[in-house]
Amino acid sequence: MQGLVTKSTGSWYQVKAGNEVFDCRIKGKFRIKGITTTNPIAVGDVVDFEMEPEQGTGVITNLHQRKNYIIRKSVNLSKQAQIIAANLDQAFLIVTLASPRTSLGFIDRFLVTAEAYDIPARLIFNKLDLFSDEGLSILADYKDIYERIGYPCYEVSAKEGTNIQQVQAQLKDKVTLLTGHSGVGKSSLINRLLPDLELKTHMISEWSDKGMHTTTFAEMFDLPQGGYIIDTPGIRELGVIDIEKQELGHFFPEMRERMNECRFNNCRHINEPGCAVLEALDEDEIAITRYESYLSIYNGNDTRS
């Protein structure tokens, strides 16, 4: 049978085929060229599996080719990576300007990651109900920075249900990763998007009862209007295997579209004469905050806030 992996604990996989869901394990080795992963199969994967009638569980026998996948780099130096999810159509970052504040550096690192994986990205500004007039004006500036370079933005209040339909409309028939650092209201927003939340809590406790619960890396939820959202509990930041310094500018759309005009084709856009990026920066065509993020990533400053 062919199915879609909707949840993974590292040793057990929940596989959806038609309207049925099966608990499956892996047999044999699944390797991906170039990286060593701690989990060979992830949420969003399409797999073939066979049922074992005695146990009532399945065995995954084949992994279908992935359109894309995102990973989390392990914190140690073993170069091991964990695949968080596969076959994404888009990724949404939930951000807040206050309580807690998402830094622009954090937003920009997320966007660079999405570009590196070639996954369209959008930003959701949550907690709209808390905004003062001053906050609203900052929000307008931020929206302008990001929409100008091709990242659609939404302003919502998960608490009050404001503008949730705009987000919902974008999710229809797509596989969407939702992410954001702790406290931004990701769970509250998911609750809004999945009216049938009882299902969510129910599934998790059922797995724990069966003793299958270890760490949940990611979980996929059916949307009532069609499509899926992927939640990544406890994952603060997405990792990219490796971005070469020379490549970094390609992952900033506003730099990408100008760098062919730089005098030197190996321009780093830092202090080179005839740099089209620096010129655009001078003329306020490129936001200074975006350029600062470029420099920060380029220099390997890993300030995570």
Ligand SMILES: Nc1nc2c(ncn2[C@@H]2O[C@H](COP(=O)(O)OP(=O)(O)OP(=O)(O)O)[C@@H](O)[C@H]2O)c(=O)[nH]1
């Ligand atoms: N005022 C306001 N508070 C919100 C809104 N959305 C969420 N919150 C509050 O923000 C806090 C964090 O919300 P959660 O939904 O738990 O956030 P989370 O991103 O899932 O955070 P973690 O559970 O830590 O991962 C809670 O106290 C929510 O009630 C909103 O739109 N407006």
Ligand SMILES: [Zn+2]
């Ligand atoms: Zn340049």
